[in-house]
Amino acid sequence: MRIVGVTGGVDTHADTHVAAAIDHNGGLLGVESFDADRAGYEELFGWLVGFGPVQQIGVEGTGSWDVGLARFLADQEIMVIEVDRPNRQKRRKVGKSDPTDAVAAARAALSGEASVTPKGRNGPVEQMRVLMVARRSARQQRIQTLNQLRHLVFTAPEPIQTRFKDRYKTSLVSEAANMRPNQGSDPVAYTTNLMIRNLARRIRGLNNEMADIDGMLTGLLEQTAPGLFGLHGAGTDTAASLLVTAGDNPDRIGSEGSWAHLCGTTPLPASSGKVTRFRLNRGGDRQANAALHRIVLTRMAHDPQTRAYVTRRRAEGLNTPEIMRCLKRYVARQTFKHLPQTT
Secondary structure, eight states: OOOSSEEEEEEEOSSEEEEEEEOTTOOEEEEEEEESSHHHHHHHHHHHHTTSOEEEEEEEOTTTTTHHHHHHHHHTTOEEEEEOOOOHHHHHHHOOOHHHHHHHHHHHHHHTSOOBOOOOOSSHHHHHHHHHHHHHHHHHHHHHHHHHHHHHHHTSOHHHHHHTTTOOHHHHHHHHHTOOOOOOSOHHHHHHHHHHHHHHHHHHHHHHHHHHHHHHHHHHHHHHOHHHHTSTTOOHHHHHHHHHHHOSOGGGSOSHHHHHHHTTOSOEEOOBTTBOOEEOOOOSOHHHHHHHHHHHHHHHHHOHHHHHHHHHHHHTTOOHHHHHHHHHHHHHHHHHTTSGGGO
16 A cells, blocks of 8 residues: 655765655654665665655755755655754654654654755856855965965065065065076075965966956856845855855745845844843854855945944944844845845
């Protein structure tokens, strides 16, 4: 007899995925392990279908080990629900194992405790995410290399220190990259000049790499969300960070309030008894929160309307962090209107 309304749950790992199947009442139908590859995904899906029509599948780790499985299930037009890690208090009571986590994922999806649609990773926003990963790496390496270059100059022999004294980073890199060290009587000076030139050329290469990435990001942003890219203070890096948080399927974000909560800009209630108060939300996507923060800083420095708002709110007794939280909430509302599903 085939069971109507099967719900699946998957606990993902690097090499294997553990799947569980439950019926519409939450009763356990079976638990099985599958390889984490295309053949394993097909076997997992076929195993679930063997119990009856699959209504939905709760998956733990859709942004890491389970990206491939989530894409496969999306191609099969199966509803995938993103499941958080099990509650720690529940884990203390029932223990921790892969089958237990798979069953918990299935029951969280069935009960509605987990209801988040995972981000799509099959469009231009996924391209942006890949580019942003490379850009952050290049930027961090550039900062590290520039610090090493400056340190070599500070500790170099006196003639080298004199040559590069008080040079700003742009002119320092430019002159150092064009050097042609000659092997003279001082081997220490020659080696130091050689390494200074190599570090400067590495920085120049990283600058060119970042410029190429920014050009690709700009093209994708103009194609995907030109309204967002055109907002005051939303540069290439900032706009791309917000779109990566939204994903290729921003329609999964049901409202402006959900978007603000995802960005960590909604105050959370912290009331008790006769005290009514709210506290700062330290959750949400921190990259998106940082992007909103950069927009607010830019507007506070250069936007007349924002500067007037800051002056008025300071007169009302608010301090700078409180004003910035209000502005971030406003910017979250504004950016939501320019996500791809509203254009």
